[in-house]
Amino acid sequence: MAINLKKGERIDLTKSNPGLKQAIIGLGWDTNKYAGGADFDLDASVFMVGSDGNVKNDEDFIFYNNLEHPTKSVIHTGDNRTGEGEGDDEAIIIDFGKVPSHIDKIAITVTIHDAVNRAQNFGQVTNAFVRVLNKENDNEILRYDLTEDFSIETALIFCELYRHNNEWKFSAVGSGFQGGLESLCKNYGLQV
Template sequence: MAISLEKGGRINLEKEAPGLTNLHVGLGWDTRVTDGTDFDLDASLLMVNAEGKALNEKSFIFYNNRRSDCGSIEHMGDNLTGAGEGDDEVIKISLPTIPASCERIVVAVTIHEAESRSQNFGQVENAFIRILNADTQEEVVRYDLSEDYSTQTSLIFAELYIKDGQWRFAAKGDGFAGGLAKLLETYGLA
């Protein structure tokens, strides 16, 4: 049975799911308020070093760079509307092939063209991130966002990080304004 976390919660993935090496990171959401314009939420990952900066431009995985240069992470495609049940976007991660210089993997979601469409995360509901064992399809952990993010256009949903040689998961829910550009700037990318 999957562990359900609240904001700030953490688990040791290797203790909760011994032998876990291949992750299915599923992200989903529904729109609550709309003027008829579709919401295009975009999931992305950043591989980050000990200094809190992206390893390089190729370590930013999103709909236009769907595979990390080391082959450890693969974005499975962009859902332009969020329609349908279950995971709206999926990212696969192979933990054993993550470069040693990567200490954290930041999982973020941004609203495409949020300012021009007058959209924000306050208009989104049922947002979640979940980690499944990609080999067994068993859900390991889930974090359902429950706060009102009415001014934010970017959210760091979660982080995977290594501590004492083991991968862990942290439920973040850190929102900020400025969209994708601000997110990238935070981690040293232009």
């Protein structure tokens, strides 16, 4: 049975699940009905971060225009431009054994594409969640439902997976930013 986490909680992934070699990070959301005239296009991105808290190079930033790390340790399965339907809207596959040794943390983020021009923010998004599944058997290990009200934010750090004593752990972050993907890139040391 999956563990439900709240903002700020952390849990061990690989020590408690010794057979976990690859994980699927599934992200989902719905949008409130509003008369804005434009669809919501939420985008998942991954920042593979070193011990200094920054991304070392562009290949360690996985998003809709760079779907896979050269090591195949992190693979984005593709951009869902509407979020329609049930279940995961976007997914990230992580192969823990292939993550380069200089990576200490994998931050999973979501942004609203063209949010400023479309007058959109996360206050108009509901039922947002992230879940971790064992890729080998599709068993859900944990789930984090985002319950905060982000009335002006256009970017979120949803969760982080991080290395501790050669094991991987999960942290339910739920931290909002204004400025979309650009502000997240700057937060992780990337020049935009």
